[in-house]
Amino acid sequence: MSRATAIFAALLALALPLSLLAGRVWLNPAEVPNTALILTELRLPRALLAIIIGAGLGMAGAAMQGYLRNPLADPGLFGIAPSAALGAVAALWLGREAGFAAGTWAVPLFALAGAGGAMAVLALIAGRTPPGLGRGIALFTLAGLMISSLAGALTALAISLAPNAFVMSEIVLWLNGALTDRGWREVWLAAPLVALGGALLWQARDALDGLTLGGEVARSLGVDPRRLLWLLVAGVGLTVGAGVAVAGIIGFVGLVVPHLVRPLTDERPSQLLLPSALAGALLVLVADSVVRVLPLVVELRLGIALSLVGAPFFLWLLLRLRRGWA
Template identity: 50%
Template structure:
């Protein structure tokens, strides 16, 4: 498929799912009235539901999905390893730890940007550790082992902080931070995450040329004038921005950065630069679809997003490990 056509199809898919996301909900508003309320503000209660409850939910699903798809594609391109995914290797988990620490210490209430900044700090530490432990010379096994260690540590510390909280509800929210949910988020959260996602997305987008060059090998890339040190810094900063901001709002959602690039890679002809844009759109579509599904399957139970993405992603992950092993990498 030609690349512009692919992007067009994916954009249409995202637009369709975005509209569907706006029309699904327990209030049972008919589509025509829902749109009238959203656009023209007809009906007090309907407008409140559409603009303050459903719109932020749909926007956040698209933004966070795009972030995860993009970050996954960028990390896989840089490490030349299809298993690198923000959720699996502990970046989302560490971002969640940062967010939980900011919330429970009260720093998040002290100034507005503290929550996404703390989550980003968590993500920076994790990306840094992963690149240090399993950098470009390390194989798949090293990457996965480092990821397991970082995930386990972040998960345990998150659970500890929540268990120590004086708030009786906090401990029950361990599941939210590990599995993610977009239920009852608001426009405040959209504005909180958006600037970081724009900056991080722009940073990751600049990696395209370098990632293409890297497919020829590191020496060839260096002769083409690609600075690997600079790329690494951009990757760390960009991934931390998008994953940190997203996780601070929705908790850690896994597997999107794994599944989406995997599906799209053959379609874009294995060009990492093209995979970046395609994966961002694909990630948005996948998370929108997952968030619609959790509302249709068990509408009143706040089913966690990570449950659905893992049900799709974990079998694929096993398949990828199997294939990697067969190829003797």
């Protein structure tokens, strides 16, 4: 086990029990009635969900940065998250009309369909991408950005055309991402998909290492660019898509986490995958615990909280990189 993996596994093992006890009510088993029920039905699934989603986002971020050979890459570049969000928004929008409310299976399933749609478009482009890696990657990233823009525009359209103010606020709230009121159903939905996505990204680890010396060298080392692209699309699609389906958009984890992990590793992309999954799990778990205990009238949305921390971090990173280049 690498040093980074050990550190983040230990921190996660420490954070999990604390997160279970933390909340509006600090759980003291001797005093609080129904402690077992609160733990098993409310806090444990929520904590597990934070771990699952964070692990998926962290690993997807590490894989994307390795694939694009760029520390500023983010799983969002494939446009999976906005597409999944569009699916969920469609469910919320139609739900009012058809009579099913948010919180049913419709929202996560529609979101998964959205993620699947984005993956299908990307796969279609992947199938036509020339086998070279360099140009292929640029083309692909641009395609992801376009998918992202399109999904964002359609989401904005859905919001502006919302049948009533209630649906509009429901959509906006959902887009901000949160783990509030999530339970075992969401855990069972997300866990297998994130696990499968993580396994696919794990399969790409050697190829990502090969990319350290550029696309040509990777191919000369026997890396099949098309297989690598498929692994990335499916892996990022499943991990990110499943996360958005159950929790809404939670940004910056995929971008920030590999940077926290990288200094603790030898920087090979393969060495980043597992610790980034653990660090992502830790970050989302801690962030979700913090928004729970903050003494605000309304719970701060997790997606907002992470962006509030993530955006300044990203700026700091840009400044540091600029100094590096100067």
